Amino acid sequence: MSRGVISPAEWASPRVRRPLRVLQGVLLAALLVVGLGPMLWLAKAAVTPTQDTLRSPLAIFPHGIDLANLATAWTRVNIDKYFLNTVVMAAGSWLVQLVVATTAGYALAVLRPRYGKLVSGVVLATLFVPSIVLLVPLYLTVVRASMVNTFWAVWLPAGANAFNVVIVQRFFANLPREVFEAARVDGAGPFRVFWSVVLPMSRPIIGVVSVFAVVASWKDFLWPLLVLPDPAVQPLSVRLPALQRYVELDVFLAALAISSVIPIALFLVFQRLFLRGGALEGAVKG
Amino acid sequence: MAVKILPRPVRTTAVRARAPRRRRGPRTWLRGGGLSTLVFLSPLLVVFGFFSWGPIIQSVVMSVQETNLVTAATFVGLDNFAAVFADPLLWTAVRNTLWFALLALLLGYPVPLVAAVLISEVRGRRGLFAALAYLPVVVPPVVAVLLWKFFFDAGPHGVFNTILGAVGLGPAQWLQDADSAMPSLVLEATWAAAGGTMIIYLAALAAVPPELYEAAEIDGASVWRKVWHVTLPNLRNVLLVTFILQIIGTAQVFLEPFLFTGGGPAHATTTVLLLIYDYAFADSLGGDYGRATALSLLLAAVLAVFSAVYFRVTRSWSTS
């Protein structure tokens, strides 16, 4: 059974166990307040009339619940239509990021060309440049390629994520090389090794990159706002702020709550995938 | 019986003899799998080339131009850089950015680590802890800003002030006072980002071999000594990497000051990125884009130099 700092013997002694339990209890309480609290507040505000939210934000339903908010939010904001756009946008970004990161990580960590260090360095260097100033040049690139109002304008730039490349590269570098050698001896070319040997072993890191990619895509609003001016293809993260001026605050909060439920629910379902099972271990090892 | 191997006499000649080197021509490259490597790298090269390096180079070009984004740009040499240095707000922004980075380091660096150590000792419900900690990261910025604006209300009935009032502390100014504005932003920024770092630490902690702890226990080490002498050294690489990533990230802080205070009160939370945004978009509507790119390049250069120095200095500390 895996153990951490505390040995089984220490767990047994109350002198260690009690303070530790207290600390953990405090931590759990703090996490509930800090992590869950804001979400619960949003859920409450979603069904509270505007004036109540504005005048007494902490009060719990001083004038009753306004469940109609949810229905109004759903119809007025057409959440289902924009939700579909959000899903498509997230799916495409996820796929592009995965393809770029795994192929590049494989090439740089396993195939190791002579110019590998140069490529790694240039990729890392992109972390230094503030992305806000790239808004106009990137937009010009997208316009010239006639990608405006298509999802490609969001999918492709999402792939230029240096962080993904770095963690996948490290993970691959920590895989046992003997497996690759064995496959190569058996006559497998680099494509075969990638597809049949490396990828199956990388499920944990793929899970990690996937979660990061989907979460980032869900939250992204400035860039999609810019390149998806046609409301028919806009995701929720763009549509909701655009509507903020035209809908009442309580309906707006209800729409926000509904649109947040989905990524949070998805996250809670899939968190097993990467929060346990040593997914990131390979990426962070030595 | 050992065979004695006599050293071969080295023949020195007047002319330096060069052994014929095998040329690495295209055929060797092809045979060595060079083409397939390039194929594997092509998604990265295409995507980064068009959507990252290309725009970066374009912004370098724009930093020596003056443009109104409609008609053709004119070349102005280093005027934009001079204008940036002549701006009195620049030094305020640099000071504020350093202050934010320092506060974020003091608060946001140890907190995920401590939490991760505590969580890694949890038996059973570890997933719940981790999920709760990561939840703020999943929340979209639109929602987060809305919530925290209510929390930071400086009146006696603001959410935080009500809680403070319940324990007998007076209402705090939060964002309304030049001294407390930046710490308030750091609080929100830590809330929004600590979960991600914590997950990474959790994974690294799980990778520490238990045998090391057992060996320390045989030597009679207490819990605290085990953490200090086994856990932390094994986390060294991760800690070094997250440190520099945090510095790079906080040096580019933009969303928090932009959405919460607009750089106020009285420029107390104006950061370098906010200055860049103002140059590029806010007031001149693109007229000062050259200045924005000039300042971005300066920032990128500073970060690059800092990272290079950092890696050199920490090379002796890291184990890889």
Next chain:
Amino acid sequence: MRSFLSATVVSCALVLAACGSGGGGAVEDEVNADGKVILEVAMDAGLEQNAVDAFEARVAQFEKAHPDVDVRPQEYTWTAATFTSQLAGGTIPDVFTVPFTDGRGLIERGQIADVSTLVAKLPYAKSFNPNVARAGQAIDGKQWAVPIAAYAQALHYNRTLFTQAGLDPDDPPSTWAEVRSAARQITARTGQAGYAQMTTDNTGGWILATADYAYGGRLEILKGDKATATIDTDQMADVLTLVRSMRWDDGSMGANFLYDWAGINQDFAAGRIGMYVSGGGNYGNLVTQNALKPADYGVTVLPLADDRDAGVLGGGTLAVVSPKTGEKTRAAAVQWIDFFYLGKLTDKAAAVLNAKTQAESGQPVGTPDLPVLDRATWDAQQKWIAQYVNVPVDQLKPYTSRMFDQPLLPEPARSTQDVYKILDNVVQTVLTDRNADIPSLLADAQSQAQALLDRG
């Protein structure tokens, strides 16, 4: 391999640099398959379905009257980052709207098209309200942008808080001294902020300018081509001293000071603010977005000092044409502006349709605004929409009965937003630093503003 890569990088750079941003030369008209000129027009984002239908109906009417034009609505909202990028990328609609404050800057930088000759041909070109028209004029007086809506600053107050504080809601303050004492009373009796002011996102400078103009001051003096900043004046010092006294001596400005336009509306609607200064037509946003109780709302004219230069700052909206348009597109664009935007003011059927649509969507009809053209046109328009007015007209009387008596002043002409930004800092300092030194703040702001004006 290294040199290969560096060569690729360098050549990419050269290609991209050659492309540059934008190009010179004449722009072609966009023409569709039938040979009609394509005109992309801005439509408000987030409209309800009936409003979208009404818009489409107007588009159909226009296309019938102008068979050689194909109108294509495009959702559009005025924000700094998206406007700049879209301008650079040429994806901005051919006709769109901007606030008065930004209009001058766009004209100065040549970021919109000069359609003044086409505008001059409109039937009412000479009947524009002169103070309103100035916002869309270049330095030489040519009308590059068409004003389509105008308002003046007003003092909004919460009638319920007034009553609770023992003040008469039908007799609001008419001098700044009365504002100060009313604020003090509201805070003393109700605990809420008596008076509040916007301070961020350039609105701080906007309101400070409003107060300065109400005292008879100005921000800039223009002599020919030279602009002189006049921020360090007695009037501005008086304004700041008043603000400082209310904040620190009376404590009547509450505890939150980082207000932008939306934030202060929100707090006012929540009943946390007794009085504040903003555009005269704010009632719309207060009710629609922030669920203000209509009975709470009151508005009166801005108190003006007894100075012959005192006046009230005006604002409004301009309709402009994108610079990346050809000749025929520009002609069609001005026709559209005339038909759609000014039609609501000059044509009875259009005005009635607009009012009806708004009323049906639950939007307020009849919020106070000012004439864009002449007074007679405005009076006629008010009569046409009278049956759809759904705002509490009696509560607006303190404002509507006196709004024409006040001199209307245009905003400062040069580098408006940048000067406002400098003043943001001044008012934020006064409100958050007890020991703020007003004379040195003003001197500093003056020199910064002057440097700005000299550069531009």
